[in-house]
Amino acid sequence: MALFEVKNDTVRGVMEHVSPYLHGKDEALIRVLVCVFSGGHILIEDLPGLGKTTLAVVTARVFGFTFGRVQCTNDLLPTDVTGLNVFRAERGEFEFHPGPIFNNLVLVDEINRASPKTQSALLESMGEEQATIDGITHRLAEPFIVMATQNPAEYAGTFPLPESQMDRFMMRMSIGYPDRNSERDILRLGLNRRSIDQLPPLFSAASVVGLQREIEHEVTAGDRILDYILSITEKTRSHPLVACGISTRGAMVLLKCARCVAWMRGRDFVVPEDVKVFAGDVLLHRMQFKDGSRSEGGRILQSIMDEVPALK
Amino acid sequence: MKKSITLKNLLIFNTTVSVAVAFMAASSVIQFPFKITIFCGVLFALFLDFSHLPKPPRIVLNAASVVIMMSAFMRITYQTIIETFTGAIMMMIVVKLLEDRRAHDYVQIISMLAVSVVCSAIVSISQGLIYYCFLISFLAGFELLLSAWFDKEPGAILSFGVVRQLFTRSSVIWWMMLPLCLGLFFIAPRAAVVMLRPPGPGVQEARIGFSDFLTLGSVRNIQENDAIAFRAEMKLLAPKDLYWRGIVLDVFTGTSWLPSRRYPAQSPAGAGSDVVRQSIVMEPGPSRWLFALDFPISTYGDGVVSFGQGIYRRSAGGNTMYSRRYEYEAISRISSSFAPSDERVDISRYLSIPDNFNRSSIQSLTERLLSGIGDDEKPRAVMNYLSPPLFEYSLEDLPMSAAPTEDFIFNSRRGNCEFFASAMAVMLRVSGVPARLVAGYHGGAYNDSGGYYIVSQNNAHVWVEAWDDRSNLWRRYDPTPGAESGSFAAIGVEEYSRLSMYLDVLNYRISRVFMEYDNSSQSEALYRMREIISNPSAAIKDLAGNMRWIDEYSGRLAGLLLLAGTTALVLYIALRARRKTTEEKLLEGFHLAMTRHGYRRRPCEGLEEFISAMRRGPEPEERLFALANDFVARFEERYFKGIRIAGSDAEYLKGLISRIRRFS
Numbered sequence: 008m009a010l011f012e013v014k015n016d017t018v019r020g021v022m023e024h025v026s027p028y029l030h031g032k033d034e035a036l037i038r039v040l041v042c043v044f045s046g047g048h049i050l051i052e053d054l055p056g057l058g059k060t061t062l063a064v065v066t067a068r069v070f071g072f073t074f075g076r077v078q079c080t081n082d083l084l085p086t087d088v089t090g091l092n093v094f095r096a097e098r099g100e101f102e103f104h105p106g107p108i109f110n111n112l113v114l115v116d117e118i119n120r121a122s123p124k125t126q127s128a129l130l131e132s133m134g135e136e137q138a139t140i141d142g143i144t145h146r147l148a149e150p151f152i153v154m155a156t157q158n159p160a161e162y163a164g165t166f167p168l169p170e171s172q173m174d175r176f177m178m179r180m181s182i183g184y185p186d187r188n189s190e191r192d193i194l195r196l197g198l199n200r201r202s203i204d205q206l207p208p209l210f211s212a213a214s215v216v217g218l219q220r221e222i223e224h225e226v227t228a229g230d231r232i233l234d235y236i237l238s239i240t241e242k243t244r245s246h247p248l249v250a251c252g253i254s255t256r257g258a259m260v261l262l263k264c265a266r267c268v269a270w271m272r273g274r275d276f277v278v279p280e281d282v283k284v285f286a287g288d289v290l291l292h293r294m295q296f297k298d299g300s301r302s303e304g305g306r307i308l309q310s311i312m313d314e315v316p317a318l319k
Numbered sequence: 320m321k322k323s324i325t326l327k328n329l330l331i332f333n334t335t336v337s338v339a340v341a342f343m344a345a346s347s348v349i350q351f352p353f354k355i356t357i358f359c360g361v362l363f364a365l366f367l368d369f370s371h372l373p374k375p376p377r378i379v380l381n382a383a384s385v386v387i388m389m390s391a392f393m394r395i396t397y398q399t400i401i402e403t404f405t406g407a408i409m410m411m412i413v414v415k416l417l418e419d420r421r422a423h424d425y426v427q428i429i430s431m432l433a434v435s436v437v438c439s440a441i442v443s444i445s446q447g448l449i450y451y452c453f454l455i456s457f458l459a460g461f462e463l464l465l466s467a468w469f470d471k472e473p474g475a476i477l478s479f480g481v482v483r484q485l486f487t488r489s490s491v492i493w494w495m496m497l498p499l500c501l502g503l504f505f506i507a508p509r510a511a512v513v514m515l516r517p518p519g520p521g522v523q524e525a526r527i528g529f530s531d532f533l534t535l536g537s538v539r540n541i542q543e544n545d546a547i548a549f550r551a552e553m554k555l556l557a558p559k560d561l562y563w564r565g566i567v568l569d570v571f572t573g574t575s576w577l578p579s580r581r582y583p584a585q586s587p588a589g590a591g592s593d594v595v596r597q598s599i600v601m602e603p604g605p606s607r608w609l610f611a612l613d614f615p616i617s618t619y620g621d622g623v624v625s626f627g628q629g630i631y632r633r634s635a636g637g638n639t640m641y642s643r644r645y646e647y648e649a650i651s652r653i654s655s656s657f658a659p660s661d662e663r664v665d666i667s668r669y670l671s672i673p674d675n676f677n678r679s680s681i682q683s684l685t686e687r688l689l690s691g692i693g694d695d696e697k698p699r700a701v702m703n704y705l706s707p708p709l710f711e712y713s714l715e716d717l718p719m720s721a722a723p724t725e726d727f728i729f730n731s732r733r734g735n736c737e738f739f740a741s742a743m744a745v746m747l748r749v750s751g752v753p754a755r756l757v758a759g760y761h762g763g764a765y766n767d768s769g770g771y772y773i774v775s776q777n778n779a780h781v782w783v784e785a786w787d788d789r790s791n792l793w794r795r796y797d798p799t800p801g802a803e804s805g806s807f808a809a810i811g812v813e814e815y816s817r818l819s820m821y822l823d824v825l826n827y828r829i830s831r832v833f834m835e836y837d838n839s840s841q842s843e844a845l846y847r848m849r850e851i852i853s854n855p856s857a858a859i860k861d862l863a864g865n866m867r868w869i870d871e872y873s874g875r876l877a878g879l880l881l882l883a884g885t886t887a888l889v890l891y892i893a894l895r896a897r898r899k900t901t902e903e904k905l906l907e908g909f910h911l912a913m914t915r916h917g918y919r920r921r922p923c924e925g926l927e928e929f930i931s932a933m934r935r936g937p938e939p940e941e942r943l944f945a946l947a948n949d950f951v952a953r954f955e956e957r958y959f960k961g962i963r964i965a966g967s968d969a970e971y972l973k974g975l976i977s978r979i980r981r982f983s
Contacts, residue, residue, distance in 0.1 A: 229961035276960045279925040316922035318906060318958070 010037055011284055014273030017218070018044075021069060021209060028065050028203055031189025032058060035182045037271075038288060039066055039154075045267040046219050047177025047260065048133055048153040050118075050292065054160060057182045063114040063154045064203055070215055071208035073148065075107030076114045077129075079121035081164065085128035089138045090145075103140065108132055111148050111212050118155040119165040126168065129153075133175045150215055170251075170295055177260055178285065179292040226266040228277040235279050235315065236261055239286070242311045243294060249307065251295035261289050279317035286312060323914075324482065326475040330425055330465045331368055335361070337458040338412065341432040344451035345439040349406040360413030367417065374419040384414050405438040422470035429462040456496075461489040476914060481907070484899075529606045533568050533758055533781065534575040535723040538737040539714055544776040548760060549601040549610060550827060552771040556595065558762060560653045562613040562782065562795065563774060565606075565759035567628045569669060571748070573676045574723060576741065576756050578630075579668070593653045600827075601645040607632045610759055610774075611649035613795065614657040620647025629657070655795040656787070669753030669786060678749055680725065685750040694752055698785045701746050702798045705739055712739075712800045736799040740781040743798040753786035757795075761802065769824035901964050902957075905972050909950055912980035916943060926951040943982050950975040 013019055018040060022033070029036055039062060042049045051059050067074035077088055090106030107113055108129070115121075115129065132138045133153050138145050155176070157168070173179070185193065210218075236258050244252030253261075261282060268281040287308060296304050338361055346354060367374060391407035408431050415428045436455045464485050468475060477485075529541065551563075568576035595612055609631040611618055618625070622634035633645060672678050688704055689697050713733040718726035724745050727738040734742075740756050747754035761780035763772035782797040899907075910920060913929075920929040930947045934940050954972055957964050964972065 227960050229959045231959055231961065274956075276956060278927060278955055278959050280927050283925070283928075313921075313923045317925040317928075318922075 010034055011268070011272055013271050015271045018271045024209055025065050025069050028206065029058070029062060030192045031185035032062060032182060035062060035180065038178055038180050038285065041264055041267045041285065042177050043070060043152060043215065044218055044222055045177065045263045046150050048175060050176040050179040051154060051156045051182060052159045052179060053156065053181045055158060057184065059156050059182065060114065062182070063112060065206065067112040068203060068206040069209055071211045072111030074112050075110030076116070077107050078116045079118055081120055081122055083121050083125050085125050088125060088129050089132065089140055092141050108138060109148060111150055111152065113153045115153055115155040117157060119157040119167055121166065123166050126166065130172045130175050148212070150212060150219065174254065174257060174293045176292065177264065178288040180288050222267055222270045226270050226275055226277060228262055228266060232277045232279070232282065235317065236282060238315045239311065242315060246307065246311060248297050248300040249294055250297045253290055253293055257290060257293045261286065264289050283312060323476050323478045326465065326469055326477055327473065329477060329482065330469055333458060333462050333465060334425060334428060335365065337429055337432050337455060337462065340451055340454050340458065341436050344436045345405050345409060348402050348439045349409060353406040353409065357409050357413055361416060364413065364416035375417055377418060380414050380418055384411055387411060387414070401438050405435050408435045422466040425462060425466040425469065429459045433459050457490065457493045460492050461486065464489050529565055529608055529758055532575055532577045533737065533756065535737055535741055536717050536719055538779050538781055539717060539735050541779040542714065542735065542777045547602050547773055547775045548778065549599050549774050550771045551597045551599045551774065553595055553597040555765050556653065561762050563610040563760040564613045564615060564629050564757055565608040565610045567630055567755055567757055569755040571673060571745065573673045574721065595651050595653055597649045597651065599647055599649060603644060609633060609647055612651035612653060614654055615649050615651045618647055618649040623647060656792040658792050666753050669755055670748050670751065672745065672748055677722065677725065680729065681746060681749050685746050689750050695787055695789055697750055697752050698747060698794070698796045701743050702796055705743060705798045707800050710800070737781045739798040740783050743783045743796065747785055755784050757782055757784055766820045766824060768820060769827060773823060901969050905954060905964065905969065905976065908973070908976040912976050913947065915980055916982070926955055943979065946975055946979050946982065950979070
């Protein structure tokens with residue numbers, strides 16, 4: 008296990024349950040699980056055909072989530088995402104048709120192909136956990152998790168997400184190519200959508216919410232950890248190559264993520280390692296680097312992390 | 320990366336610094352060839368430490384030490400005991416440095432260094448040496464800490480944090496020791512007063528000195544006391560010139576000699592070339608007379624009153640005893656004769672013999688003795704008559720009758736200076752030569768380290784001054800046998816060994832710095848404080864009117880304030896400095912223990928991360944990992960949950976640390 012050793016029985020159960028369907032995507036799965044258990048959205052930056060959809064579908068199945076999918080194009084309208092009021096002539100009134108956003112897990116494919124208007128409608132509901140259509144506010148499902156994807160290689164005809172909107176996502180991650188053995192398995196067995204659909208759920212949406220609460224309340228993050236996180240954020244703000252450091256929301260999300268990691272590792276308290284594991288995934292897309300150092304972001308963050316003492 | 324230093328190098332460094340300090344301190348004491356040898360020896364020892372050459376075998380070095388000590392003992396003389404000793408000790412240190420040193424060797428070296436610094440301090444009393452003493456005592460404390468560690472763990476590597484901690488500890492120890500030493504310093508003089516004096520009401524009778532009149536036989540009482548009368552800081556003079564003039568006794572009553580009530584005031588005689596300036600500190604005692612070398616031109620001091628004839632007194636102030644030291648300056652022209660400057664000598668006063676004194680027998684003696692001799696030759700002739708073997712110097716069996724002078728001349732012929740002087744003066748007066756007695760001190764031991772004479776009570780002396788009518792001069796004659804040749808002046812000198820001279824310098828200097836420190840000044844200070852509290856405005860006015868007091872003490876006050884200030888500052892810093900929490904101590908201990916096995920945690924690494932990078936493998940490594948893992952798991956939980964580690968938890972964790980440290 009490259010990232011960390013999962014000791015929490017619930018999480019182990021999930022992983023054993025789904026690994027036959029996700030060949031060699033354990034790291035990605037763990038990231039997704041962290042986001043699910045801490046109620047965060049995921050931005051997957053990857054080339055097409057690496058199993059993003061499979062990952063989303065499997066996740067939805069195993070947690071018993073309702074699943075919605077939006078394929079973004081530049082003519083996609085906000086109402087295509089949120090839903091719309093349709094006039095019923097026979098009853099003489101409007102009837103609300105909820106869009107795909109009213110699901111527990113929403114896969115938004117190629118989000119950067121949607122027009123800014125649609126993007127912001129989507130991002131707004133991600134932030135507020137509600138959607139306002141024709142002046143009426145509708146609560147979204149609970150939990151509500153968006154998995155958005157974008158293709159890093161192809162920029163023609165896209166509307167890149169505004170930097171300020173990026174921090175709606177808890178993590179930005181990529182799946183990467185599977186290793187040779189996993190890939191061979193995939194080739195041998197083929198993709199069996201039907202069998203995924205028959206995957207029995209281990210959770211219900213309500214039990215996931217319960218687990219989220221449990222993690223939030225049971226896992227202690229002492230002052231030393233809070234100071235550790237604050238030291239990191241302070242360093243990002245004062246670093247000479249960083250134009251825009253981590254916001255307070257970024258720090259909160261990092262803490263949330265660290266709590267979840269600690270819980271998954273079978274502890275009821277957070278240690279610096281929990282913070283570190285996904286620091287890159289959580290922080291990098293929230294930072295803006297000065298011109299010429301954009302591609303060095305990972306290395307800059309690493310140097311910042313190396314400067315912050317884990318124990319005082 | 321954390322900076323670190325091996326314990327051994329730190330010890331070598333500290334030892335070298337200490338040697339350098341001691342070398343500087345002792346450089347004025349040890350002789351030149353020693354210096355060169357020691358310097359080269361230390362360099363060579365350092366070279367041996369850092370090269371990988373073999374150290375000389377212990378047996379050779381031990382033999383060398385024995386040879387050095389033996390040769391030192393051979394060369395030792397009474398006068399240079401400390402110089403030789405210090406040089407030998409420094410040589411021994413060099414020998415020690417050449418050895419393959421173990422912890423106890425370092426302790427030996429540092430104690431020898433301390434001894435050599437103290438010895439140098441005793442020999443060359445200079446203010447600077449006190450700093451060397453402070454420095455070496457501090458270094459010694461640090462060295463002791465280091466060598467204690469070295470004894471347990473010779474291969475230790477210390478992080479700079481630990482070094483700083485050790486350093487702070489040894490300075491705290493040093494600062495805690497300082498008040499104790501100062502306390503002893505302040506208590507000691509009082510303890511001496513309490514312990515060395517017999518209990519009883521008449522404590523002050525123990526002190527002795529010249530009173531206002533001289534009954535024959537009373538000087539002997541003074542002479543039998545070996546207490547110090549005064550010290551006079553001045554240049555070295557020939558013993559024959561050391562006549563400390565005190566009282567002129569010109570009224571003879573038959574049994575005693577008295578001073579006149581008052582002499583006509585006399586202006587200072589013109590200063591000649593042979594002028595000696597003395598600054599004199601008198602010990603507490605009953606004497607109101609101020610002594611100065613014959614012949615005093617002038618004397619300055621608090622409340623000095625001139626009585627003419629080179630006689631000075633201090634104002635009594637209502638006391639019959641002076642409980643404090645008294646300091647004054649005197650300028651004298653060294654001469655055995657002097658002119659009375661403005662008075663016409665009242666011949667009759669210096670010729671008077673009381674009516675009840677039976678002068679006929681003495682008259683017949685002097686007529687027989689001095690027939691055909693001129694007036695200016697008479698004193699010599701009388702002195703010759705009063706010399707051995709006919710007359711004998713003695714402090715025992717003194718004539719104690721109603722007419723002691725006649726008794727001395729005709730019967731016992733044994734006596735001390737006062738009898739010789741009295742006899743001579745009476746014989747001169749009877750034969751028509753004006754004469755008088757002068758009481759004071761003769762001789763003294765010169766302390767060349769301090770540059771002053773120590774004059775003790777057994778230097779008390781009485782001599783004669785006779786009027787030379789032809790040249791209008793008073794001439795000094797000392798009829799006591801041996802006095803004029805200077806042998807009498809050496810009384811008491813041989814009692815002072817070199818060492819006791821050094822100790823006296825120390826005592827003298829310290830008491831001059833903190834003079835007036837005794838019971839009376841303490842009670843005075845208390846009284847003053849009470850006054851200030853009860854009536855502040857008056858007291859302040861009084862103080863303001865008495866600015867001289869502040870002037871006088873401002874220097875000392877500033878020094879004390881500085882000392883108090885630094886002490887307070889250091890205490891403040893020491894107290895304010897955050898005490899290490901148990902967690903920090905445990906963490907540091909864990910790091911040290913892991914360092915022994917070659918694992919060093921980078922500050923940014925978490926503990927789990929740290930131990931997950933440990934070598935894993937067969938048995939010993941796995942067990943070490945298990946220990947470390949146990950520590951990390953227990954420590955981490957409390958540390959990051961913010962639970963204080965105490966009691967059995969802390970003990971358990973400490974146990975784990977020591978198991979990790981000893982793990983092999």
